[in-house]
Amino acid sequence: xxxxxxxxxxxxASGAKKTEIELRKQLKEKGLEADVxxxxxVGTCYLEPIVDIYDDGGELTRYVKVxxxxxxxxxxxxxxxxxxxxxxxxxxxxxxxxxxxxxIVLRNAGVINPEDIDEYIxxxxxxxxxxxxxxxxxxxxxxxxxxxxxxxxGGAGFPTWFKWNAAKGNAGKDKYVICNADEGDPGxxxxxxxxxxxxxxxxxxxxxxxxxxxSNKGVIYCRAEYPLAIKRIQKAIDQAHERGFLxxxxxxxxYNFDIQIKAGAxxxxxGEETAMIASLEGERGMPRLKPPFPAxxxxxxxxxxxxxxxxWANVPWIFQxxxxxxxxxxxxxxxxxxxxxxxxxxxxxxxxxxxxxxPIRDIIFGIGGGIKNDKKxxxxxxxxxxxxxxxxxxxxxxxxxxxxxxxxxIVGSGGMIVMDEDTCMVDMARYxxxxxxKESCGKCNYCRIGTKRMxxxxxxxxxxxxKDGDIxxxxxxxxxxxxxxxxxxxQTAPNxxxxxxxxxxxxxxxxxxxxxxxxxxxxxxxxxxxxxxxxGCTMCAxxxxxxxxxxxxxxxHVIDQAKCIKCGRCKETCKFNxxxxx
Amino acid sequence: MSExxxxxxxxxxxxxxxxxxxxxxxxxxxxxLIHLLQKAQEFYGYLSPDVINYISEETGIKPAxxxxxxxxxxxxxxxxxxxxxxxxxxxxxxxxxxxxxxxxSVCEYLGIESGETTEDGIFTLNTVACLGCxxxxxxxMVKSDDGDETYGNLTKDSVCDILDGIRKNAQEVAK
Numbered sequence: 001x002x003x004x005x006x007x008x009x010x011x012x013a014s015g016a017k018k019t020e021i022e023l024r025k026q027l028k029e030k031g032l033e034a035d036v037x038x039x040x041x042v043g044t045c046y047l048e049p050i051v052d053i054y055d056d057g058g059e060l061t062r063y064v065k066v067x068x069x070x071x072x073x074x075x076x077x078x079x080x081x082x083x084x085x086x087x088x089x090x091x092x093x094x095x096x097x098x099x100x101x102x103x104i105v106l107r108n109a110g111v112i113n114p115e116d117i118d119e120y121i122x123x124x125x126x127x128x129x130x131x132x133x134x135x136x137x138x139x140x141x142x143x144x145x146x147x148x149x150x151x152x153x154g155g156a157g158f159p160t161w162f163k164w165n166a167a168k169g170n171a172g173k174d175k176y177v178i179c180n181a182d183e184g185d186p187g188x189x190x191x192x193x194x195x196x197x198x199x200x201x202x203x204x205x206x207x208x209x210x211x212x213x214x215s216n217k218g219v220i221y222c223r224a225e226y227p228l229a230i231k232r233i234q235k236a237i238d239q240a241h242e243r244g245f246l247x248x249x250x251x252x253x254x255y256n257f258d259i260q261i262k263a264g265a266x267x268x269x270x271g272e273e274t275a276m277i278a279s280l281e282g283e284r285g286m287p288r289l290k291p292p293f294p295a296x297x298x299x300x301x302x303x304x305x306x307x308x309x310x311x312w313a314n315v316p317w318i319f320q321x322x323x324x325x326x327x328x329x330x331x332x333x334x335x336x337x338x339x340x341x342x343x344x345x346x347x348x349x350x351x352x353x354x355x356x357x358x359p360i361r362d363i364i365f366g367i368g369g370g371i372k373n374d375k376k377x378x379x380x381x382x383x384x385x386x387x388x389x390x391x392x393x394x395x396x397x398x399x400x401x402x403x404x405x406x407x408x409x410i411v412g413s414g415g416m417i418v419m420d421e422d423t424c425m426v427d428m429a430r431y432x433x434x435x436x437x438k439e440s441c442g443k444c445n446y447c448r449i450g451t452k453r454m455x456x457x458x459x460x461x462x463x464x465x466x467k468d469g470d471i472x473x474x475x476x477x478x479x480x481x482x483x484x485x486x487x488x489x490x491q492t493a494p495n496x497x498x499x500x501x502x503x504x505x506x507x508x509x510x511x512x513x514x515x516x517x518x519x520x521x522x523x524x525x526x527x528x529x530x531x532x533x534x535x536g537c538t539m540c541a542x543x544x545x546x547x548x549x550x551x552x553x554x555x556x557h558v559i560d561q562a563k564c565i566k567c568g569r570c571k572e573t574c575k576f577n578x579x580x581x582x
Numbered sequence: 583m584s585e586x587x588x589x590x591x592x593x594x595x596x597x598x599x600x601x602x603x604x605x606x607x608x609x610x611x612x613x614x615l616i617h618l619l620q621k622a623q624e625f626y627g628y629l630s631p632d633v634i635n636y637i638s639e640e641t642g643i644k645p646a647x648x649x650x651x652x653x654x655x656x657x658x659x660x661x662x663x664x665x666x667x668x669x670x671x672x673x674x675x676x677x678x679x680x681x682x683x684x685x686x687s688v689c690e691y692l693g694i695e696s697g698e699t700t701e702d703g704i705f706t707l708n709t710v711a712c713l714g715c716x717x718x719x720x721x722x723m724v725k726s727d728d729g730d731e732t733y734g735n736l737t738k739d740s741v742c743d744i745l746d747g748i749r750k751n752a753q754e755v756a757k
Contacts, residue, residue, distance in 0.1 A: 009732070010714075010717060010718060010734075013718055014734060045717030183714070185712070186673035186674045186677075186711050187674035187712065188712075189715070189716055224620070224657050225713060227730070262617070263616075263620060264655075265616050265619070265620065265658065266655050267654060281612070282613040282614060283615075283651065284651055284654040285655070300613075342717075343674075343716035343717055344674070349675075349717035350717050381674060384674065415716075417678060417716075432674075567686065568683070569738065
């Protein structure tokens, strides 16, 4: 019997480590034998911690939300007597979350032990590399990627073969292959999950890429906020070395390749290629003008190719299954699958990998189960600070680079933050501008000053001090920043404002002219009041942090509007639904 | 950054012997500055002017430049921190699920603002862009010598209960 505990960062945050410790302890105490392993994240984050039990016949039972306290039940029944605990196993409904996906990038995540190279090899790992090196010359490798139609999964969707070909064509003393694991987009966590759950697929992809481009040096630039990912990649690199997949003379050929990890230090702009290169060189992570492109002059002025984690993880699959199989999935020029990080006001949040071209509706309502507490779906934010909000009326938009860009958002790295009727769109725009303003490196004026001015206007509007002309001023600033900023960060920074203005202009107008926040979220524009439903239980008065509520027991209470800070605790506390917010 | 020379480099090498070992191995390689700063912070909790000067002397990189790099990145701290570092996530998913209210609750409970340390030296509060545990939003990570612990699905009340537990535990240990 094999027992696998899902231990990605989110699983551990839900208590998976404690579950594993308890499991090992109980097995020992009860004298039972089982092979306890760990795995990465399977993607059903809302069901963590997850424990998979494989019976000797290979049959899988998946237990969900297994806290340390729940372990004894499973051990006593399933492990000891071979009787699965049905009520704790995943429901048929939840089983569909993974069942309806098409998993290529996530093919091994949550299935194999990421710290054991043999498990990766047992699932066909490093076979693609072996066959590439035996049967294909570098041109043929690039041709296969071209047939597959693989495009950069980090945001821009640039054809991967083209970048590889450019780097291949440029000679230098050294040549670098870089994996961009600086997943800075708040709300996206697929790269973390791949690195934590299946690091070898990224390493194998990089070696194949290195071989095609004639590079001997790989670098993984991983953000420092992902300590577990860094630990697991390092382990994977060491193991790959031991097996001869990295190092000198791979598979008996005259080809050498090695990979080192560099930890980022917390700067969103370092996801931009030239900023990342500056950071790798130990400098402030500031972008520079292109050209020259990194393919010509990159890391240490040498030809450099940068692809993101998800792109690299696709590569071994393509060579195992053929470029045509990859290209058979998707829609139009957007081939293959894309991983999305589904979060926000969604019932079933987690990682979702689907063929490109699936309508957003099928992802949010099909796989994600719809909106939390069955509220009304308002919009989905895609592409993070560089992207935009796609409104409910465009929910049937297929997820392809082309279709999403048409809406004003971008596919980006694949963050999908779902918003309901309680989310204020002006506040969302303010949130993203606050982010880009903080993360602007400060090199060019349009970005440094422009984002600050836009933020100030948005703050004013959400404070209830918006004035006539603010919307037009925002539009003017947005257009100038888009034109004038030097790098992608600045050029895309106005997108969250532009898309919300495009689809939710009425909310801006309500804030400015009617001093009203329809989502009832901007504090300066709302008012809490106690209605005659109040029975005088005094709970709200006790909970109020500023003593703004008064009234005698059993009598209707009143809120002193001058004192009220609009924290909303009274409304949360009231059991009689007697507090309104308007 | 007033002093440029310490009383004696030899004693600094002794004082920062963990860092000295790292520098001996990697200090002269190009492009390792960020790595050295990360190590220094890992060993000593924050980047003091003295440590920056020491790195400068060993690597030949000017203190002003080191300072420039250190202040560019969110990871580096120039002040000592409390025993427990609270990293409160303000990512998009957390924002949508009420991270602002959680922050307000934490600030109220601790009596400090983001970036500050409590008087008893137990907590430092930092807000971070995204911890990548979006499905558990709102989330915070508490870092200490005992390791990192992540707490998800926070509410205004649960976050205070968690911090209260940590504080009591810390006071208990101190006794």
